[in-house]
Amino acid sequence: MCNAGRIALCESWAEHIGKTIAHETYPTNNLTSIIETYIERLDKTWNEVPNHIPIGLYHDLIDGGTEPISWNRDWSSSTTVLDNVSGFSNHQMFQCLNSNTVDIDDFKQLLISDYLNTTSNTTNEVDLLFNSY
Numbered sequence: 815m816c817n818a819g820r821i822a823l824c825e826s827w828a829e830h831i832g833k834t835i836a837h838e839t840y841p842t843n844n845l846t847s848i849i850e851t852y853i854e855r856l857d858k859t860w861n862e863v864p865n866h867i868p869i870g871l872y873h874d875l876i877d878g879g880t881e882p883i884s885w886n887r888d889w890s891s892s893t894t895v896l897d898n899v900s901g902f903s904n905h906q907m908f909q910c911l912n913s914n915t916v917d918i919d920d921f922k923q924l925l926i927s928d929y930l931n932t933t934s935n936t937t938n939e940v941d942l943l944f945n946s947y
Contacts, residue, residue, distance in 0.1 A: 817916070819916050819917025820915070820917065822917075822918070823915065823917065823921060824911075826868065826869050826872070827872065827907075827908075827911060829869040830869045830872040830873060831872075831904065833853070834853070834904065837853050853873065868884075868947045870884060870947075871947055872904075872907055874895060874899060874943055875899055875900075875902040875907065875925070875940075875943070876900065876901070876902055876903065876904070877900055878898065878899055878901070879897065879900070893947075894946075895943070896943060896946040897943055898939045898942065899933075899939050901932070901933035901934060901935060902925065902929060902932075902933060902935075906925070906928070906929045909928070909929075910925050910928065910929075912924075922940065922944050
């Protein structure tokens with residue numbers, strides 16, 4: 815059995831939560847080596863390598879609003895992420911990462927079925943966000 819989807823989820827979640835905690839822990843000294851905040855770094859990272867889950871996705875499920883242009887790792891391609899989603903929490907997302915979640919589609923379906931009703935988002939808005947990555 816190939817666990818590439820699960821590995822991608824784990825790696826992207828770790829990157830998201832690490833940068834989020836760093837941003838909260840060091841609010842006055844939160845510049846990374848590329849001269850931007852940890853949260854700005856999350857927002858700008860589109861796809862580090864093919865078939866990996868973008869770390870900005872989780873933050874976009876929380877914040878909503880205008881997005882910067884997002885670039886892939888080698889700066890050879892960019893996109894504008896359609897983020898009309900907000901209101902999910904790190905706790906809710908973490909709850910969707912369970913032993914039955916084997917890929918990003920499972921994660922999205924659990925998020926919609928278990929937590930969409932706690933937000934003002936629609937299924938279509940969540941689908942558009944995931945698809946824009």
